[in-house]
Each structure stands twice: as structure tokens, then as C-alpha cells.
Amino acid sequence: MSAPMPDQDDVTCRFCRSTDGELVLDAGLQPASDLFPLATEPGPDPVHPLRMWLCGGCGLAQLIEDPTVPEEPRGKEPDAWIEQAKEAVADMAAAGIVAPGKVVVEYGSPHGGDWLDILLERGLTPAADGQRADVIIDNIGMMHDADQAAALAERVDRLTPDGVLLFQFHSFRAIIEHGQWNALRHGHYAYYSTPALITMLASVGLTPVTAFRYPLYGGTVLLAARRGGVPDGAVARIVEGEKAVGVLDPARARSLQEATTATVGALRSFVDAEKAAGRTTLGYSAASRSVALLNTAGIGPELMPYVADAAEAKAGRRLPGSEIPIISPDELVAARPDNVVLFVPDLLPEVRKAMPEIEASGGRWVVAEEMTG
Secondary structure (H helix, E strand, O other), X not given: OEOOOOOHHHOOOXXXXXXXXXXXXXXXXXXXXXXXXXXXXXXXXXXXXEEEEEEOOOOOEEEOOOOOOOOOOOOOOOHHHHHHHHHHHHHHHHOOOOOOOOEEEEEOOOOOOOOHHHHHHOOOEEOOOOOOEEEEEEEOOHHHOOOHHHHHHHHHHOEEEEEEEEEEEEOHHHHHHOOOHHHOOOOOOEEOOHHHHHHHHHOOOOEEEEEEEEOHHHOEEEEEEEXXXXXXXXXXXXXXXHHHHOOOOHHHHOHHHXXXXXXXXXXXXXXXXXXXXXXXXXXXXXXXXXXXXXXHHOOOOOOOOXXXXXXXXXXXXEOOOOOOEEEOHHHHHHHOOOEEEEOOHHHHHHHHHHOOHHHHOOOEEEEHHHOOO
């Protein structure tokens, strides 16, 4: 059963309310990527349209529709996420933005990766309920809000007059450059570029003062903004780089549709060839981005019997759509697979270190995003 698909001409921007925009990616009908039914629950699972629209007004890339209800179990925080958080906080301390005695509020991601403990170790104080803060951090959080205008207004309302809003996001530049079409998922309503975010911040009286780029997810940006701010050279360089890639250009954004065909075809060809050769292929990371990829490729337990994940909350469950059971890392090692397809590239150093037995027994790690070369 699927939800009805509205005409794209009826789309209204989740931030600026413009109706001027273009469909740039249609991933078809997909199950909710945070559903994770029990392994004993039979399918088929409900599917819904999964489409991205680029606003011609503010430049925000966004999910068109989402009839799903968030249910995702909290995953295990990757080491790469933790290390990047430490680096970002250190950068903000060096810039004088975070300092002992300042009051802080964090709007974090429901998937984990909070920075608050790191900030408290540096002497910052958590805000009391309703208290305004000197530092407000949105750490890949606001993308989970359906009403982007209301979400940004809420954050700005909690900011002291001379406070700083720190906004970390998975860059739309990275999504385009690396063909990360399956970053699009239900429950993730917005996909920010730095130019679009600067436009959004300007509408509520904030100006960026500095910015940093990190390699997490193929490219994340941390943007600092305040009232009456003056952008430094780092902001200009990041904006120029993103515009050169085409983050505001619908034609360039539509390359994600081509990336869908390429990555799906490469994965299916690989799995088919390995099965024909008598070699076993399992997966690692029951992350949201694996759901649409496996579902679109038509890969189920007959081709990939299991996908492993370290999150205890996902034990005994299965992936939606593909119905592939989720197993533990120990079970993955015990299975001695010939191939393990990794759906989150940032995890590669961590999993190779944690499970040396995979390669020691003759298996190999294969990064899904690198299959097309």
C-alpha cells in the first residue's frame, strides 16, 4: 500500500513558502527507512513516494512529502562522528565562540552524535528550560523538522542578543559531488547548501561569521552566525566552491537521478556476479541510506542473507522493503563471508579495526558508494 503522490507543481517550500522550484530526484516508492520491523514480521512493507525538490526562491533542497511516522531505533555512534565532534568544538574554542561560562543549548540529531558533554568539559553551562543561550548548536538536527521556518525561528528566539548560532549540516555539495542520492529519506526534510542556509539565516537577522568543512559523510559544514556579523574568508571560499559545483542549479542537482541508476546497477551487478561465482555477500550498517539502495536494486535475503549492525536496538529486526535480517558484528564474523558491502563509508577504518577476522579469513570490505568508480 502506498500514499498518493501529489503533483510537483503543488509543492510549497518548507522554508520560504515559494512555489517556484523543480523536482530534481525521484527515488520512486520506498519503505520508511526508520521502520525496522521485527525479523518475524512478514512483509510486504508499506511504501511511499520519495522525491527531492529544489526551491527556486531560497535554494533549499527538500523532501516533497512524508506520510511516515519516525520510529528509528537509536544507532551506535560511529567513531568518525565522535572524533569530528571533538575537532569541531576545538575549532570553535580556538575561534573564541565557545568558552567557559557561556550558556549553551544543543539541538541534536535523533541518531546520536551529541556535542553537549564535550562542551560541558570545556566549562560551558547548559541552559535551563526557556533560558536564552550564548551558544546554540544545531548538530544535524533541523533537517528533521518538517516546518523549516518555524524550526529556525525557534532557535533564533532562544539566542541572546550577541549570541552565536552554530549550524552543522551534511553539505548538499557532498551529496551532489558523490552522487549520494540515497541520503534522501523520509524524516529528513531539508538538505542544506551554504548559500541556501545563508539566505535562510539572513531572513531572521543572522549573518555568518566563519565556517569550517569536515570530511564526515563526504563533506559537512559548520557555519557560525550572529546578529551584525561580518563573514570571513572561510565563508566566502565555501560559498564559492559550492556555487561552482552547482548547489543552486536544478540541472546539476538532477545528476542525482543518474547517480541512482549507476549505484543501483553497480551493486546489483556485483552481488549477482559474486553469487554466480559461489561467493557469499553480506552487508554492514543497517543505516537509512542502505534501505532505498537495496530496495531499488531488488536485493533481498536470497542475494544478501544478512546485514550486520552494532546497534543493540536493531537486533532481531530486519531492513524494511528488502526484508534482510539484521545480525550482530559477532555473527557477521562467525559467518566468514567472502564480501561485506559497507553502506556507510565513514565506518571503514572503524570496522576493519574492530573485525580484523573478516580480512584474516579471506573476506573483503566493499564500499557501496565506491562501486561505480
